[in-house]
Amino acid sequence: MAFVSIRDLRVAFDGVRVLHGIDLDIGKGEAIGLVGESGCGKSVTWLAALGLLPGKARVEGSVTLDGQQLIGAPRSQLEQIRGARIAMIFQDPSSSLNPVQRVGRQIGESLRLHRGLRGAQARTEVLRLMDMVGIPDAKRRIDLYPHEFSGGQCQRIMIAMALAGQPDLLIADEPTTALDATIQAQILELLSGIRRETGMALVFISHDLGAVSAVCDRAAVMYAGRIVETNDIRSLFAAPAHPYTQGLLRAIPDIDASRARLVPIEGTVPDPAALPTGCAFAPRCPRNSQLCQNYAPDLKPQSAGGVVSCFYPVEADQTAMSQRQEVWA
Amino acid sequence: MFRFILAKLVRAFLTILLVVTFAFIVLRMSGDPAQIMLGPDAPQDAVDAFRARWGLDDPLWQQYLAYLQQILSFDFGVSMRDQSPAIKLVLERIPATLALTIPALILKLCIGIPAGVYAALHRQSVADRGVIMASIFGFTIPSFVLGLVLVLIFAVTLDWLPSGGQDSWRHAILPIATLSIGGIGILARFSRSAMIEVLGQPYIRTAMAKGLPWRDVVWRHALPNAAVPIVTLVGFMVGSLIAGAVVVESIFSWPGVGRLIVVSVANRDLAVVQCLLLVIAASMVMANLLVDFAYGLLDPRLRAKPAAH
Amino acid sequence: MSILLDVRNVVQTYTTARTMFGRTSEIRAVDGIDLTVREGEILGIVGESGSGKSTLGRMLLGLETPSRGEVIYRGNPMPPPHSVEWRALRAHMQLIFQDPLAALDRRMTIARQIAEPLEIHGLAKGDALRNRVAELMAKVGLRKDQANRYPHELSGGQRQRVVIARALASAPRFLVCDEPVSALDVSIQAQVVNLLRDLQERERLTMVFISHDLKVVRNICDRVAVMYLGRVVEEAPSDQIFSDPRHPYTQALVSSIPRPGQGLSGRIVLSGEPPNPANRPTGCAFHPRCRFADAQCAATQPELQRHDGHLAACLKFVRARQFAA
């Protein structure tokens, strides 16, 4: 049985539905990537699961952790889970740390909360964690404030804070987006290193397919509040079945090819308040038909492995052939 | 930190200098000080002596310098009404005013901030709307209307409290209530929006994601951050402790600084008015300094960078 | 190709005055750069944040005056900012920003914003103005009916098209694109990059393309300069720099690019953070993070030197092959 299991999770803000029934299972120790463009509902899924959405959000469906229902659970119960079982780190590390509290205290807070450590004991553990996430000279810097750290270091502190509760699952919400390329690489390395050591599960939310492929075993691609494709990482990149996944991959400039023309996905992401009736991707899809415009496809297991929600999935051999088409009009 | 303090002090000094200049300009432009100080019945030789003593025949800039020198030696002149030193008159009145404004400030803080925070934590609830409406009502009712109505209810109709004067602590209740109601409204409204803003910040979400109980999120993470803007307003209120009760003192015949201002202004008692301006400005500037230091304590980002960096 | 811009040993220092009487500290954002921009080429400038690439871009446009050195545009020095000549020169060179939403006035329709350079430089009036705006909108792929929209009513990609249309309005010869696609989603990024490429080819524009996204730079640029802490550490034709980076920093940058489906294998992960420009290391600024650095690197600041088509500033001249293994 899966460790965390999401079933038909739906979220609406002010009557506008942004998640349309998400199903996702995460096994113990598994690293899964959640990929998609901004606004597709990647973060909302997990904020909803942990009860971190503002009051105006309406959440339906089910998220279970070892069989324990999280949706609609009382606040105190959720507080037992947050940080201790499931930890979460966010995109903008600098503003995600309390600016008026010393970082040592912020990390220590989690230790006290989830492991009952106090005083000198807690301090030693904070130093160990800061060392572990690669903050040099931790002894001196434990009493500094977040603004005295760079963005990358703040992200390391966030990770240390998340690790303090020894969670079974870490949700990393775009942890590298705001960072420089070299620092991105450092954080990715850190995350996979920690996973190796602790064996915790990881959900890696990102729009950067490259970053996802670097740390995850499996990935789910989201579009307009739905999962459109899930597969293990190698197959997903080698043979994307959903036209959107394929488009995403093609749009990435190839570092090894010379000045070849890029292949964009035409059009824009639909407004959640005015989704097309059928498949949400249909208006941008080169393969769409009348069927796609009228009916939304369900997620279906594919013969080649993985699940895809598309009436006309791309076959493996086509993928290889159809690269670098000239689509510009 | 030293440089930070020094810069703030220089700024404060400049502000005081501007106030002194303002006082000088207003007072010099409003007529012949000799005539005003000595009264219209003064014999000519008295006027001449006065002019010579205060250097009124010197060029204006010399007068200004002399004036500055005088202020620096804490000589604020004498009241034209009874020849007693202006600074003495002013200082005598301060305790009475503080006896009203300090309890009022405490009330404002103890009621206004919790009400605002409560409203922010229960946004869109009945309590929230109630707080908003009550607070807007609180500061839109002119204090003289409020004061008179309170007297009518509690002193005249119910006969619970005295209507004016300064004889016992019971006399202070109505003026303090009148003073604080408006401030409570402003503070509640301000705290509410400061708190709402802070609650929307990413670090609050981080604290929640940590599994911190909601109470701790509010107390340890939201409030210390919301305190930064609230301190500004509180600082302003602290600065107005001395001069903030002009109207209320008039209604309740409370012999504080406010009454002195009104009376001195009505009598054109130049020395006293100028002394009042300076004392009030100084208290305001002091409060601003305190606010600046409080910022430094509350928000490490505003502190001067340590040398290690 | 003739030289459009010639950058001669420019230095830009910012003084930070924290307080009225506080001691000022100096930050060298750009620390001695020689560079030429040739007519009709796309020059890429890459580097981490704080490396001075945006400052260099602004100096290329004359938006900032270097504290030392000079920028020569078509044989003439840049006029001082905000002078009449300087303003007139704006019609010839344009900047495209990273964040199109911030670069656009949210209270003006996009048509009016596209028309602004024409109004400012008195290039068109009345019907001619309207026609020119319509033409520009068509050129960047905006629909006619979007003319009266406000920026927030458009998607990110469309906004960047508006910014591009506005930049092209005065028919400039030189364009600096400062991170033009960083704020855009991947699928949209490709649309905008394609547009820039097409325009460049069609109008024979000269372009400086500043980005930290090496994949995009690789795709669009003819030539690339890599900056580290205010200096150019390597400069070479695009193909060469990515296939065969010479400077250890460039090598690390190129290897840090996440490649879909390739995991973390074969990466050079740099330790540490880019140093603070206010507190730059002695010698080669990169030496504290460099895996090849020795005492000499800490003592001597290397100059740019030519190595088969590359210009690189490194005392070690490490060959690229070493990391591929």
Place this chain on the structure above:
Amino acid sequence: MLINRRHTLGLFGAAAGSLILPRGLRAQGARREITIAVQKITNNNTLDIWNEQSNVGERVFFPNLWEGLILRDWMGNQGPVPGLATEWKRLDDKTIELKLRQGVRFHNGDELTADDVVFSFSDERLFAGTEPAGGKTLYEENFKPQSAKELPANIPGIARRLWPALRGVEAVDKYTVRFHNATPDVTLEGRLYAFGSQIANKRAWDEAASYADWAAKPVTTGPYMVEDYRPDVSLTLVAFDDYWGGRPPLQRIRFVEVPEVASRVNGLLSGEYDFACDLPPDQIATIAAAPGLEVQSSTIWNHRISVFNKQNEIMADPLVRRAFTHSIDRKAIVDALWGGQTTIPAGMQFDSFKTSDMFVEGWAVPEYNPDLARDLLKQAGYKGDAIPYRLLNNYYTNQTPTAQILVEMWKQVGLNVEIQMKENWAQIHDPEGTKGVRDWSASNNINDPITPLVVQFGPNGEAQQKRDFWNEEVNQLSVVLETSTNHGDRKKAIARMLEICEREDPAFTVLHQNAVFTGMKKDLNWKAAPAFAMDFRATNWNV
């Protein structure tokens, strides 16, 4: 210590008694203390009778604090009664000799002697070396400065207004003094009981460190002495048990300054105050309706007037000023604003004039005749230019409403009068800018027509000093009134002066007699005098 030993012992005795006696008994044994809410205690923050020449000063000074050689009959016709002097006689037209009452004690225990009287009219205390009209100063040795105290610059001016020709006071013996005037004056006795001529203790003056100290606690012979004075806040007078007139009936009188009418009324209603003074007539009904309270109303010897300024180009024409006087419906004002509780006098005359047969029968205020006023304006060729009206905000009871009514009445006949609100008298008198009409009041301080007409509108009157008014004939008549001893000449002079000042070349016009309204607790059984003064001596206190 200014308190004498006996008094101190008395205080100790009282304190000791209060410790032993139970509360109820203590209340019976102790004398009552009263609290009086007033709009203003003093204008000048001093208790110097020469400095604080105001109506509010009269209330706190008389008859409780300051006493003169001759006293006023406050509860009666305001005429002279023996005070610190038991008898007085004229030596000639210019000289008067007085016998001092023996055994009178000052608050500091000193006995009143001729020296104190001499001091009270000395250069040091009053005249500062200013010359009396018509003669040289007599007793030079009296004017050597005794201390470094600086006399406020305004006092000599005020002093010479009341005593324009006093050459000096001579101490004949310990209990006899002679006042020498430079000119003949029939009103010397009157001047002796007028506001100012009260006696201060010489030693207290000499011992005070500064004028301000002295003026905050003047040592006099009155039945009550200053216990505590906090300017703009309160004045507490405490019984002076050595008072020559017997033990005062009240233990303490507290005047508290309550500037708001509503607050004074509320305080009276809630029992906070025993008296509330300076009530506008509109408040009478509220207080009268409250159980246990009553309102004492009395017309006082003071007329409300409007003063004209002849400097004003338009007002220079007497026809315009006459138009002003005829367009006022005085009855309407009295009925509306005063509830009919005051009267319209016979021009600038008081009933007291009758005691010396100086009352001009048949004289009256100008009749209310709008048509006449319009006609006068037409004759004057008035074009409707604005005439400024400098106004204080309710310095006098009903002042602002009265002014607004006047402006409206003047408007009815075509006079364009514009109100300019001012903060204080200095602004009213400010020579800068145009003046037109202003408010004033005229008091009868001596039972003789020289007050107010000569004192206020004569050559040294404030109206002429401020250049509101001048008239050669008035000045000549003033000299007659001041110096003549012939009753017939004087009566003719006053009749002529009334004619000039109210009709021919109007300096002012009388609106109505002033009245004061004092709210009080009914059970106090106290009577108000026809004056601002509040009599708290034994004769007027029966509780």
Place this chain on the structure above:
Amino acid sequence: MSIAPAVPAPRMITRIRLKMPILVIIAVGWISLMVLTAIFADQLRPYEITRMDLMARLAPMGTPGHWLGTDELGRDVLTRLIQSIRVSLMIAFGATILSAVFGTTLGFLAAQFRGWVEHLVMALADFQAALPFMIMSLAVLAFFGSSMILLVCLMGFYGWERYARIARGLAISASAQGYAAAVVQLGASPRRVYLKHILPNVASTLIVSMTLTFPEIILMESGLSFLGLGVQPPQTSLGNMVGFGREYLTRAPWIMLAPSIVIVLTTLSISLLGDWLRDRLDPTIR
């Protein structure tokens, strides 16, 4: 595309109206009523403002011909109230606009020139903040005498330092990056940048500040009138009516009641509108 091609300006208005809560609609209604009253005061008031009837003093509310009663001089309270609304609104509007213009200009100057200009502006702002406005007004009015123009000008200084700080801050952040920098880069003159771009963009924040200042000025004027330094008789303002009516609180409460209610409701309405506008327009709140 999901966004309907509509003309933007009217749409903004519809959106604002549709989403306005009832309370704000009532507030806007009240403000409009007040503004209309102020504009058409001459047509609306039944009598001349100084018309008095000494025989009909202190007539209670509901007296025929005097709906809201008469005051101590027998003047119609309704007439006085209408005129007061005009005068008070005029002062408050005049002063609010003055202080907004003055403060914004100084703020922009500080942002444009920086250096000593900025230091000077900020020093002046400090000075203004250091001297409680009530005290400053008392001093100035008492020593220079009270006149309508002086009153408006003085009130026009109320809160300018807030506009200056806001305008300076916004202008600096706008020109540091974003649209203003973009327009400068296009070659626009500073005048064009400030008037065509920065001003319209900061206008919403400034308008919100104005809705905060406006009621404060009404209250300030009332306070000064209460102390006898505001609008002078026979002219009248809301505060002046309350000030003179306070003596009649027990005897003829309607004199004070009507203007008090107008003051409270007007300031309340403007505050409500301001709060709502701020929530709508100020991106920092959301």
